[in-house]
Amino acid sequence: MYSWDPDILIGYEIQMLSWGYVFDRAKFLKIGLAPRLSRIPEQKIRSQIELTDNSLARYKTDLFVIGRILLNVWRIVRSEVTLNIYTFENVSYHVLHQRVPHYSFETLTEYFNQDSHRWKTIEYYLMRCRSNFLLLNELDTVGLTSEFARLFGIPFYSVLSRGSQFRVESMMLRIAKPMNYIAVSPSPDQRAMMRAPEVISLILEPESRFYSDPVVVLDFQSLYPSIIIAYNYCFSTCLGNVKNIITDESRQFGCTTLRVPLATMKKIKEDYTVSPTGLAFVKSNIRKGVLPRMLEEILNTRVMVKGAMKKNKGDKALERLLNARQLGLKLISNVTYGYTSANFSGRMPCVEIGDSIVAKARETLTRAIHLVENTPEWKAKVVYGDTDSMFILLEGATKDEAFRIGREITKRVTELNPVPVKLKFEKVYLPCVLQTKKRYVGFAYEKEDQFEPIYDAKGIETVRRDGCPAVAKILEKSIKMLFMQRDVSLIKKFVLRQCQKLIDGKASTKDFVIAKEYRGRSSYKPGACVPSLEISKKLLATDKRAEPRVGERVPYVVVYGMPGLPLIRLVRRPIEFLSDPSLRLNAAYYITKQILPPLNRIFSLIGVDTNAWYNELPRSLRSAAFVPQSNDLIQKATISQYFNSLRCPICEIVTNHGICCKCQSDPQKAILLIQDRLRLMERAHCKMKELCYQCIGVRLCDVQCESLDCPILFKVLKAKHELVQASHLRKVIEVFSSRS
Numbered sequence: 248m249y250s251w252d253p254d255i256l257i258g259y260e261i262q263m264l265s266w267g268y269v270f271d272r273a274k275f276l277k278i279g280l281a282p283r284l285s286r287i288p289e290q291k292i293r294s295q296i297e298l299t300d301n302s303l304a305r306y307k308t309d310l311f312v313i314g315r316i317l318l319n320v321w322r323i324v325r326s327e328v329t330l331n332i333y334t335f336e337n338v339s340y341h342v343l344h345q346r347v348p349h350y351s352f353e354t355l356t357e358y359f360n361q362d363s364h365r366w367k368t369i370e371y372y373l374m375r376c377r378s379n380f381l382l383l384n385e386l387d388t389v390g391l392t393s394e395f396a397r398l399f400g401i402p403f404y405s406v407l408s409r410g411s412q413f414r415v416e417s418m419m420l421r422i423a424k425p426m427n428y429i430a431v432s433p434s435p436d437q438r439a440m441m442r443a444p445e446v447i448s449l450i451l452e453p454e455s456r457f458y459s460d461p462v463v464v465l466d467f468q469s470l471y472p473s474i475i476i477a478y479n480y481c482f483s484t485c486l487g488n489v490k491n492i493i494t495d496e497s498r499q500f501g502c503t504t505l506r507v508p509l510a511t512m513k514k515i516k517e518d519y520t521v522s523p524t525g526l527a528f529v530k531s532n533i534r535k536g537v538l539p540r541m542l543e544e545i546l547n548t549r550v551m552v553k554g555a556m557k558k559n560k561g562d563k564a565l566e567r568l569l570n571a572r573q574l575g576l577k578l579i580s581n582v583t584y585g586y587t588s589a590n591f592s593g594r595m596p597c598v599e600i601g602d603s604i605v606a607k608a609r610e611t612l613t614r615a616i617h618l619v620e621n622t623p624e625w626k627a628k629v630v631y632g633d634t635d636s637m638f639i640l641l642e643g644a645t646k647d648e649a650f651r652i653g654r655e656i657t658k659r660v661t662e663l664n665p666v667p668v669k670l671k672f673e674k675v676y677l678p679c680v681l682q683t684k685k686r687y688v689g690f691a692y693e694k695e696d697q698f699e700p701i702y703d704a705k706g707i708e709t710v711r712r713d714g715c716p717a718v719a720k721i722l723e724k725s726i727k728m729l730f731m732q733r734d735v736s737l738i739k740k741f742v743l744r745q746c747q748k749l750i751d752g753k754a755s756t757k758d759f760v761i762a763k764e765y766r767g768r769s770s771y772k773p774g775a776c777v778p779s780l781e782i783s784k785k786l787l788a789t790d791k792r793a794e795p796r797v798g799e800r801v802p803y804v805v806v807y808g809m810p811g812l813p814l815i816r817l818v819r820r821p822i823e824f825l826s827d828p829s830l831r832l833n834a835a836y837y838i839t840k841q842i843l844p845p846l847n848r849i850f851s852l853i854g855v856d857t858n859a860w861y862n863e864l865p866r867s868l869r870s871a872a873f874v875p876q877s878n879d880l881i882q883k884a885t886i887s888q889y890f891n892s893l894r895c896p897i898c899e900i901v902t903n904h905g906i907c908c909k910c911q912s913d914p915q916k917a918i919l920l921i922q923d924r925l926r927l928m929e930r931a932h933c934k935m936k937e938l939c940y941q942c943i944g945v946r947l948c949d950v951q952c953e954s955l956d957c958p959i960l961f962k963v964l965k966a967k968h969e970l971v972q973a974s975h976l977r978k979v980i981e982v983f984s985s986r987s
């Protein structure tokens with residue numbers, strides 16, 4: 248540290264692990280590490296290290312080292328990449344496209360304590376350090392953050408740690424200062440006194456059904472910023488409510504008061520517009536507002552930057568830089584409305600302006616809907632609308648006609664609105680399903696000459712991350728089958744096959760791992776039955792540093808248990824599940840509570856009851872699954888562990904006799920089949936182990952990897968458990984051999 252004097256320190260998780268651990272360890276050993284790392288040693292370090300351990304777990308804030316930037320890599324990745332789980336291994340795989348093993352602390356300590364294996368622990372941590380650098384490099388975090396800092400005029404660390412309001416304010420004040428304006432600084436009490444917003448954006452209730460005709464999706468380009476520019480809505484242009492505009496007295500305005508002298512009003516005459524909420528704003532020829540000026544500059548600069556990107560295609564570094572700049576500009580323009588209406592957390596909110604913007608947007612969208620529905624030549628009907636978008640059904644139209652009519656509508660609506668309000672053609676859905684507000688799915692075409700549609704879903708389980716991957720896969724495949732083949736019997740067959748695989752224990756466990764976000768212990772009510780909280784309690788009981796971070800997604804599976812046990816008692820960590828062969832995935836729970844409900848929400852719209860499908864499975868099959876009975880070490884604690892397989896271990900047909908009568912009558916064939924099965928099991932196990940050897944780069948007799956994000960781990964453990972079954976099969980061979 249002294250020789251390199253770095254500006255930036257990084258760690259994958261800097262609160263409980265890496266730097267957080269080092270600081271705590273130093274504290275325990277009574278070494279004042281923080282001042283030594285600081286560039287201003289005499290200044291007191293601002294960090295939660297000084298807080299008690301209990302609060303350390305709850306705090307979301309990061310550590311600080313004065314004079315250096317300390318980056319928490321997982322939080323940065325979380326805001327940049329959409330993943331189910333943000334473990335180091337999963338992030339490495341998705342961002343760097345490399346599989347990395349995960350060893351438990353016990354394994355690492357064990358390695359470290361053996362002279363011949365110590366290098367493995369060191370190599371492992373070196374790999375993690377290198378990967379942290381590679382991750383930040385791949386995401387271009389330092390480059391992008393520096394660019395944003397320059398663009399918004401805020402410090403580097405504030406780009407990562409502060410919210411969007413901070414950025415808007417910085418840009419706004421840059422423009423306001425030369426105009427001789429200063430921002431008001433209302434107190435929290437003044438903010439609390441401000442009235443609540445009264446207008447909400449227009450969201451229509453969709454006509455929930457399956458649409459086989461084209462549905463055109465049109466949306467207003469940056470509607471709120473466009474409205475601010477077009478109607479000159481700003482703190483600096485508002486004249487107050489039009490009802491009492493001719494008065495010399497002060498009136499309530501946002502958190503403060505507003506007084507427009509009569510003499511000024513006389514000068515303005517009729518040069519003002521009135522918003523739908525009754526607020527008057529001067530026109531831009533009298534005074535151009537700070538917000539419209541800022542947004543106009545942002546939107547114009549963005550167009551220029553995008554043009555420069557097109558010109559410099561091929562220059563990767565410049566393209567990345569320009570892309571970062573245009574993204575930053577887009578972000579700022581989209582959050583400016585939020586700055587005016589953040590009545591609780593905002594620094595300078597003004598509910599009147601926020602309401603005016605939303606009301607004008609409502610009016611613009613309503614006018615567009617009215618035009619669409621009252622133009623007979625289009626034969627169009629608006630079936631859904633949300634804030635700035637319209638879904639227009641064109642009954643009986645072809646795809647080409649839909650494109651033509653859609654473009655005509657955008658042209659007419661854009662002409663009706665002041666510049667820069669613009670309606671944009673988004674896509675044509677053919678076919679699609681509108682489920683509820685903000686939940687729909689369809690095959691999208693974005694261009695006339697596009698032949699292959701894009702599967703496009705919003706808000707439904709195929710794109711949500713709070714279910715398990717199996718649900719998303721089954722639902723997506725079923726919807727695609729509905730759109731392409733339109734044959735419900737095929738979908739039913741497919742879904743039942745997947746259910747059967749799960750019941751038989753043949754489905755991949757990885758697909759049934761559910762990951763839910765952990766909100767921190769204090770965020771749950773006392774006695775709350777939440778799986779992520781339950782898992783965190785279990786982790787805390789063994790290691791107080793093992794509690795998941797706030798915002799971390801905690802994985803779990805649901806297993807079978809004694810009848811009557813509450814569901815929360817059936818929740819297990821995936822590693823617990825994998826290491827205990829007596830546990831089985833709770834097929835009934837997954838099918839009835841996870842897989843079928845989302846399917847039913849879609850298919851009930853075409854009159855199909857998918858819940859009834861499960862009941863059509865034979866009862867015997869619904870409870871059948873093989874459990875290795877030969878492992879005497881496993882203490883049977885749940886009813887399911889006492890179940891015998893209802894399938895013959897040799898030919899796999901359903902039977903109540905352990906080995907079916909047919910196999911019993913032909914022992915020689917049975918022995919051959921069993922030996923073949925044993926050979927396949929051993930081969931599968933060796934193959935999986937070989938993959939692990941390649942991954943860790945060394946041939947260890949036992950791979951101790953616990954990377955739950957790697958599908959190979961699930962296969963390795965499955966193969967291992969099947970080998971347990973092998974001893975049972977060998978006994979069968981012995982019995983048959985003695986008979987023959």
Ligand code: SF4
Nearest residue numbers: 348939942952957960
């Ligand atoms: S399970 Fe095997 S392949 Fe997967 S990460 Fe671990 S060592 Fe690598």
